[in-house]
Amino acid sequence: MMKWWTLLALLGAWQVTGFCLFGAATDPEPLSPEGTAVARMVSLAPNLTEILFALGLDQEVVGVTLFSDYPPRARSKPKMGSFWSPNLEAIVASHPDLVVTLGFGRQVSMCQRLRRMNIRAYAFEIETVDQLIEAIGELGVLTGRSSQARQLQEEMTRRLALLKRASETAERVSVLWVVQRDPLRVAGRSSMTQELIERAGGINALGPTLHKYPPIGLEQVLRSRPDVIIEQSMAGFDRAIQLQQAKKHWERFDQIPAVRDGRIYVIDGDSVSRLGPRICAGIEAVARCLHGPVVVEGL
Secondary structure (H helix, E strand, O other), rough: OOOOOHHHHHHHHHHHOOOOOOOOOOOOOOOOOOOOOOOOOOOOOOOHHHHHHOOOOOOOEEEEOOOOOOOHHHHOOOEEOOOOOOHHHHHOOOOOOEEEOOEEEHHHHHHHHHHOOOOOOOEEEEHHHHHHHHHHHHHHHHHHHHHHHHHHHHHHHHHHHHHHHHHHOOOEEEEEEEOOOOOOOOOOOOOOHHHHHHHOOOOEOOOOOOOOOOEHHHHHHHHHEEEEEEEEOOOOOOHOOOOOOOOHHHOOOOOOOOHHHEEEEEHHHHHOOOOOOOOOHEEEEEEEEHHHHOOOOOO
């Protein structure tokens, strides 16, 4: 079963993608409409790293934070500390032309410190899929890769439209998204996960909650009667083993439709916890859990 430290790691992953316990902050300076090619850049968030690589900036990225592990080439990049504690000295020593961060308190503070040192830095607020697509365009401007950014934006928009069309023709399915099994903690309706469920053609089995990822009791699960139970795989865990554990955990509650019908799934965690270019694949994976082997024409 997942332990408390596993939950903290998962919440950390969500915070990296834009879900922040302390709220998001906006960038202190507007984006310049003029962009030039950048030779050396540092990314302080895994999802930003993925965007830069998707724009073809493999060689130009000279530093990333811990857990920037995708694509695999990113793992060999010099580490600039962690997401929560970027290493200012390492960043400065890398002589970057540009540093990109996410738009919440600590990272915006780092952005401001770098600017005071005359280092070009910019913070992005990415909490929704639409904000992600907008940020890709802004990164394209900043790095002189506007053409590549437009292509990526168009491809993601196309895939999302196909997913929407496919899910609209399917029956709405109620979903219990399990963050941690023991004690039980799930995704609420104000979470980032809520958008993924809706875009995949599902509804959250829970009613309104005070917290984004609230702890709940078994009675509440039984009342919610989810059609599907979804977990996301954790870094360092074998997904097949995690699925076996999940099925074993829930098998005694066969009055829950998801358990009775064998609709318990574990999906790739990074593709649904990071608001980056892989989010379309993540939403498609959720849709397949909800509607079976959905085939989206042209995807």
